[in-house]
Amino acid sequence: MTHRRHLLAHALTVAAxxxxxxxLAQGTTTRIIVPFAPGGxxxxxxxxxxxxxxxxxxxVIVDNKPGAGGNIGLSAVAKAAPDGLTLGIATTASHSINxxxxxKLPYSPTKDFLPVTQMLRVPNVLVINAESAQRNNIxxxxxxxxFAKANPAKLNYGSGGNGSAGHLAGELFKHQAGIHxxxxxxxxxxxxxxxxxxxxxxxxxxxxxxxxxxxxxGKLKALAVTTAERSAMLxxxxxxxxxxxxxxxxxxxxxVVPAGTPAETVNKLNAAFTAALKSPAVQSRFATMMAxxxxxxxxNFGAFxxxxxxxYQRMVKISGAKVD
Numbered sequence: 001m002t003h004r005r006h007l008l009a010h011a012l013t014v015a016a017x018x019x020x021x022x023x024l025a026q027g028t029t030t031r032i033i034v035p036f037a038p039g040g041x042x043x044x045x046x047x048x049x050x051x052x053x054x055x056x057x058x059x060v061i062v063d064n065k066p067g068a069g070g071n072i073g074l075s076a077v078a079k080a081a082p083d084g085l086t087l088g089i090a091t092t093a094s095h096s097i098n099x100x101x102x103x104k105l106p107y108s109p110t111k112d113f114l115p116v117t118q119m120l121r122v123p124n125v126l127v128i129n130a131e132s133a134q135r136n137n138i139x140x141x142x143x144x145x146x147f148a149k150a151n152p153a154k155l156n157y158g159s160g161g162n163g164s165a166g167h168l169a170g171e172l173f174k175h176q177a178g179i180h181x182x183x184x185x186x187x188x189x190x191x192x193x194x195x196x197x198x199x200x201x202x203x204x205x206x207x208x209x210x211x212x213x214x215x216x217x218g219k220l221k222a223l224a225v226t227t228a229e230r231s232a233m234l235x236x237x238x239x240x241x242x243x244x245x246x247x248x249x250x251x252x253x254x255x256v257v258p259a260g261t262p263a264e265t266v267n268k269l270n271a272a273f274t275a276a277l278k279s280p281a282v283q284s285r286f287a288t289m290m291a292x293x294x295x296x297x298x299x300n301f302g303a304f305x306x307x308x309x310x311x312y313q314r315m316v317k318i319s320g321a322k323v324d
Contacts, residue, residue: 030060032255033080033088035073037066041209041289042089042253045119048285052276057269069163069323070094071106078112082260084269087116091253092165096308100316101163101323109309114261115301116269118254118294119277120286123233124169124226126240127211128203129196133221141224141243144203148179156182158201160189163321168312169205169226169249171319176244196220207251208233208290226250233290252294252308254301270298 032050034043043064050060065073070093077088095109107113128138138144148155159166162185174181184201186192189210196204197219204211208231214220215234224240225231226249240247255273257266274295276282283293296304 028058028085030057030084031063031086032060033063033065033073033077033086035065035067035070035089035091035094038064041122041207041291042091044289045253045286045291046089048282049119049273049276052279052282053272056272056275069098069101071098071102074109074113075106077256078107078258080258082258082262084257084261084265087255087257087269088113089119089253090115090256090305092251092308092312095256095305096312097163097165097168097316099309100313101321103322109305112259113256114259114266115298115305116255116257116266117273117277117298118252118296118301118304119273120254120291121227121250121252121294122289122291123208123231123250124165124205125208125211125215125231125234125237126169126173126203126205126223126226127196127215127220128223129199129201130219130221132199132202138221138223141238141240144223145177145179145243148177148181152180155180155202156184157203157205158184158186158192158195159204160192161185161187163316163319163323164189165207165249165251166192166205167321168315168319171321172247172249172315173205173240173244175318176247205249212290231290232292252304254294254296254305266298 032046034046036042046062050062053060065076070091074088074094077086080086098105099109136147138147157170159170167183170183186195192204193206193210195201197214211220215222222234222237225234225237226240228241228248230239277293277295286293
């Protein structure tokens with residue numbers, strides 16, 4: 001009987017602790033700071049994940065703090081209490097490009113954050129106005145390079161602004177291909193795409209999530225994806241690296257917390273969000289956005305971001321871009 005009482009007491013203790021943990025999760029509110037305005041891909045994916053982890057973390061809200069290329073939102077994350085209740089979205093811009101683009105940042109990408117997990121990656125794609133491609137007999141990347149060399153003052157390309165991922169990809173393309181094309185900066189990715197569709201510019205480097213609808217409609221022609229391997233979303237489109245070895249760029253974002261957050265808390269958040277990223281429901285919703293889930297350990301995400309910073313340091317130097 002004594003043994004049975006001990007077993008019963010142990011079981012009740014475990015149940016009480018589990019209940020307390022659930023109650024604690026349900027009684028707190030976790031905040032994900034998105035450094036961009038509502039409605040964009042980063043915001044939408046954050047909201048999908050916030051809903052997917054509510055059973056394990058309780059209430060999770062998305063707090064949009066746009067501005068300054070993501071700097072305002074990431075600064076708010078860096079200043080938040082390191083208690084695991086505030087996460088932020090680190091992006092290609094905030095943690096790879098901006099450190100080299102701005103002479104001063106309101107945060108340190110290496111000292112003010114701890115990685116939780118990469119969320120996803122979205123392939124970038126070199127797209128050309130379909131009418132322009134037909135008129136100039138451009139059917140692939142080699143044709144575009146050949147045309148550019150034969151017409152050195154004729155081509156231009158658009159981007160979402162100086163120092164944007166599209167701008168840096170365009171400058172790297174020009175550098176590796178040995179061609180000339182004038183950069184036309186727009187105030188954001190959507191105006192840049194409209195410029196391409198209207199024929200104001202000849203080609204763009206855009207993320208697949210944004211360009212896919214116009215590729216499917218035939219308004220834009222995809223010449224190459226910028227990832228090291230072909231994208232499952234565009235299996236018939238070759239890579240840039242097939243023509244220009246070593247060319248590899250994609251758009252990514254992931255979750256970080258303020259420095260000083262306990263390792264146990266980071267691991268708890270990692271477990272919740274990686275489980276959500278691996279779930280068929282989340283993967284299905286991301287697929288509609290041409291986004292590939294990329295759950296990772298905190299250590300692997302940290303190493304990935306360090307590698308990306310090194311890569312974009314070279315690209316910013318090649319472009320000569322500065323924002324100050």
